[in-house]
Amino acid sequence: MTSLSAQPRVPQSPDEIIGSGLCIGCGGCTTLQPSASMGWDKDGHLKPSAPDGWHAAEAFAQLCPFSPAAANEDEIAAQLFPSAPGGDAMIGRYQDAYVGHVAEEGFRLAGSSGGMVSWVAAELLRRGLVDGVAHVVPRSPEQDQGRLFEYRISRTEDELREGAKSRYYPVDLSRVLREIRDVPGRYAIVGIPCFIKAVNLLRREDPVVAERVPFTIGLFCGHMKSARMVDSFALQLGAAPEAVRAIDYRLKNPDRPANWYTALLTLEDGSTRQQDWWHLVDGDWGSGFFMNSACNFCDDVVAETADIAMGDAWVEPYSSDGKGTNVVITRSPLMQEIVQQGMSEGRLQLQGVDHSFIQQTQAAGFRQRREGLGYRLARARLPVQPRKRVRPSRQLPARRKLIYRMRQAISRGSHRAFRLARAVHWPELYIRWGRAALSAYHGLAYSRGRIGKMVDKLIDPQGKGTD
Template sequence: MTDSALLKSTVVEGGYCVGCGACAAVPGSPVTMKMDEAGRLQARFDGVDEARTSLRAVCPFSDLAVNENIIGEALFAKEGAQPDARVGWYRDVWAGYVSEGDFRKRGSSGGMGNWLAAELLSSGEVDAVVHVRPDIDGRLFGFTISRSTVELKAGSKSRYYPVEMSSVFKEMRDNPGRYALVGVPCFIKAARLMARNDAVIDQGLRYTISLVCGHLKSDGFAKMFGWQLGILPNRLRAIDFRVKNDDGRANQYSITASGEDAAGQDVTRTRQNKDFFGYLWSHGLFKYRACDYCDDVFGETADVTVGDAWLPGLVDDPRGTNVVVSRNPRISALIEAGLASGRLTLDTITADAAAKSQDAGLRHRRQGLAVRLARARRKGRWAPPKRVQPEAAKEIEYRQRLVYETRETLSERSHDAFSKAVKTGSFETFKAEVSPLMKFHDFINQHKTLKSMVRAIVKPKRG
């Protein structure tokens, strides 16, 4: 079996393609990236295979992919960083925000991701930044290359939407230069794998900025919010997933969507996130299966990682605060200079504190992954090799295993349920399909022991 056929039979047909586009960017690749019926970008093998590099070697979920520990050690051990099993290699860890300009206001959290990219660009460290911006090639969002800070600012904020990198990799190859890449952990890993197998990409990829990641979403996630605001699923024109409120907590933000309603009118509407059906990330609606088989929350192969500071005291500020994990001495120097000049407001924190800011995500990606790997083994299904081992599932209490298995089932069912709802023209169809599983998940997740669950179901008679 050829290399591309192996990739197709394992990663793609197994449902583990995250849609990053690395395999499609290999010269001579038979792969193109296309949206599937569930609104996920997926690899499609519809061309002649003349690939000069192994496609599996650049896929972050293949059996040939070098894992995050190996990549991280090769990149950062010699730079004076130290390893941590949760956040990866690190030199410096901070929590805070950007004080200068409107970076914080425009960002999802404290504005650090966009500030770092802008600083690399304006200081001459890079010629361009590869990042996600709205309205690219007819899609709500897509990867693009910005060569000015004005262009770069249009890419502020988190985008919970399917995107892929094949076109920007090709542009980097066709136009050699110094690039910074902003992306989620598996996309940064894919870029590192590309660099290991492509001399031009290796030379051009100077810095990587990772976003702390919960998981990727299909386009159904955006359509679900738009539909609840009265915008038809296929008439959604724009969406802002993270609109900051003037008060409340940082995780109590709003969502704004624009598009056409059932009367044919163009509308723009906003609603608080907690007032939407399906907004909770713990339910995992519209999640890519690949995300349930990833053990990297903190973008361990990136030069620097930024995320939400979901920590006591910090989460209470609606303006947003970042956790920043630096692994690169040059990035640390840029941040230290920003602190010294008063452009940044940051406090040094420990790796433990950074990990606690993503405690639930780490638990789901490590403990939960062991359960999912064990489940795949029981079913005789191929799964990507991970740093987490399926044997660890034996040590996890039954109720917690059930929580993880229910989440995986709920995520997978949500795709078909939404497609069915769109065909029937009724959002209530979607709710009816997924609500029972959501309620079951919440019940078993609320009761921390099996005994508590049984007591809640079988209440003792009084008499």
């Protein structure tokens, strides 16, 4: 795909990106000036700030993954993977694709899925291809309690294993990017699609980072949550948010389907609380609770600019396998060689699949990021207008429009309701709002039968599917 928007206005600073709701909080822009730092906003998202004001606006516009002046995923991938034999509008350029898990002991059960992310990172260390891997790890109780997770550079396999499992929590790259620039060596970076894009944009502009970051490992992504997700889980489990010291978002149980998420909170007194997500008012991932607004304008589900990318195999029979299963996309020849050797040695249990299988495993994400994105672009009136690879369009069935509008409303409303509930010291206010919002979302957007027909007539009396 190619960009379809004409000559967008170039943002002059991160403040304009933030004001347009397009800042994902990756921290890439903080590499432009030493005084810049990342901090929490009122809704539990990380945002950049510079006490002396922002400089180098032209450079910033080329580095922000959501800047309309930055190269898009197609342009970056064409430069990075020119020899990739495969190409698909949804999953990008690629060498090959697989489904399966790590057979080598110590990886699959330690991770949220099939163990492939940790295995690839460990293999890069074992082969001496990198001196360290930048990835997300829990913060220790002795550290500042302002954040539960952070990026860290691990230099041994034991350190690397501390970062296994999924983290649906805001983190940023600012500290590790500075460490990479300060400490000579070769590094791999693990991240979600927009973070990997930010790294690749920085590599295009900064020769030091380009030399020291030869590898990127991508994670499939639905969207990012704010820190309020943890706070909400705590309140619903009868704990004070400030008492939470750790969270396991996906407690693994081989005897239960992989898509039955269970959250486990560890509190300051050492006690734990756990609950299945479907018993929590905001546990329906797709409804959009606490979503970062920038995610409404992302069109990359499968980390198209990463050397290798992994996600969950959300189709049967894999989604029912509680041990976890990965889908894998190799893009660089070296990553393809690493995976194939792992398979030949019996350390990886993978089988080849095609791009359509990958699309099936992430079908909901692709609908949201392509069909839904086109509709949101057609409606967007932002100070900085996104430039995406999807054509703006209102030509959708009315029910699909309702789904996309309600997700945005829940995303905005969940933050506002949570702020109000904390301000009046009445947590139940948010919980009641969440139940009502989720009930309306399911009842109106996904209702079928007689009720569904009534909803369709109310929202689209003429049956034309246009605004």
